[in-house]
Amino acid sequence: MTLTDVVPLSGKRPLTVRMATPRGFCAGVDRAIQIVERALEKFGAPVYVRHEIVHNKHVVERLKAMGAVFVKELDECPDDRPVVFSAHGVPKSVPATARAREMLFLDATCPLVSKVHVEAERHHANGRHIILIGHAGHPEVVGTLGQLPPGSISLVETVEDAEVFQRPGDAPLAYATQTTLSMDDTAEILATLKRRFPELPDPHKEDICYATTNRQEAVKRLGEGCDLVLVVGSKNSSNSVRLVEVALKAGAGAAELVDDASHVDWSWFEGVRTLGITAGASAPERLISELVEAVSARFDATVIEDDGARETVTFKLPRVLTA
Missing domain, CATH: 3.40.1010.20 (4-hydroxy-3-methylbut-2-enyl diphosphate reductase, catalytic domain)
Structure with a gap:
């Protein structure tokens, strides 16, 4: 024994x-939740939130009980109530629509996701085609894809995708990543891309937060x-x-x-x-x-x-x- x-x-x-x-x-999640809580304190209920503020059902249910109303799109929101954009980020068309409707909106996008958006815009302005490593359909990926005109970004999800990706014409390339990926899986995908396209520049800072x-x-x-x-x-x-x-x-x-x-x-x-x-x-x-x-x-x-x-x-x- x-x-x-x-x-x-x-x-x-x-x-x-x-x-x-x-x-x-993390700090980005804490900030996003505080934005909804402070908006409810300042403006009263209801405060609308486009998509889940963060991906946790307990957080969402607690905020619902406080008066937050979670919706999928802006057309479900009235013009005269505040709306919060989730921590995952949104396509540029979303705040543009909110401005056109003269809505009060609060952007809870994590600053580290916003950094990826800025990097993507910088690469686009320099004439580069962007490879985005991420998961199709995830709100953060949808938001990043929506920062630039259609066709400016190609999504790569796996090593297999990286092996078959084709450069559009002779465009120089850059890459960005979803901030919540596995570091090891991303490293494998990136190694494949860099083997095929050695000129790929590194981001100013790592995108994975x-x-x-x-x-x-x-x-x-x-x-x-x-x-x-x-x-x-x-x-x-x-x-x-x-x-x-x-x-x-x-x-x-x-x-x-x-x-x-x-x-x-x-x-x-x-x-x-x-x-x-x-x-x-x-x-x-x-x-x-x-x-x-x-x-x-x-x-x-x-x-x-x-x-x-x-x-x-x-x-x-x-x-x-x-x-």
Whole structure:
């Protein structure tokens, strides 16, 4: 018999719980949620929000309860109520339509997504055709594609896409990426593109955002020594889905995405001695705490905070909300 086989006086099986650092909300998500909250305080309900402000159902439901109304397009919004654009960014046609209708709109686009938009415009102004590495249909990709005239950007999703991409005519090339991609997968796609088109310039700064990078690095450390990794986040959250993939690639015995503690299948814990917990950038800390409580109620849990990057980034709110 080993020490790990000994059942403590509590009658619960021992379990080591490693908490990834950093995890949960990033600065862009925090800013976007604050914009909706401050708009409700300043202008009263309802405040309309085009698309989910961030991809987390708990955040969306809480804001709905406060008076936010989530819509797919501007034609669902009245002219006389504020509308907030989601953190993922929007095509240029959206604010143009809002201005034409003389609407009060607040842009909650993450500043790091806006940086990609600016880079894309700069490349276009310099006559380059842009390769965008990202996932078709994701709101951030739709927003980036919508910054430039049709045909200015080609979307590449996989290494296979990169192998068959054809340069339009003799146009010089540039590339940009969705900010929430897997760093490793993106590196493979980019390596393929650079092999085929060695002249591809690097962006001024990496497009994959600091928060995505930090959370993926943190989950890699978890994956190296955990039998199971639980990622708190919604299924439509790109960065949360990537964390599951990264954990598995790093060596985790298993990895699962859960909206909250109620979605945990406790049969996953059979044979698990070390559990890793992290959360996507749009998942509130409350959900993480509730998951730890649920685990601790069933196991003799020893909770350990992993070392990781300490994030101090903050983004300013629109002036109309702070004046």
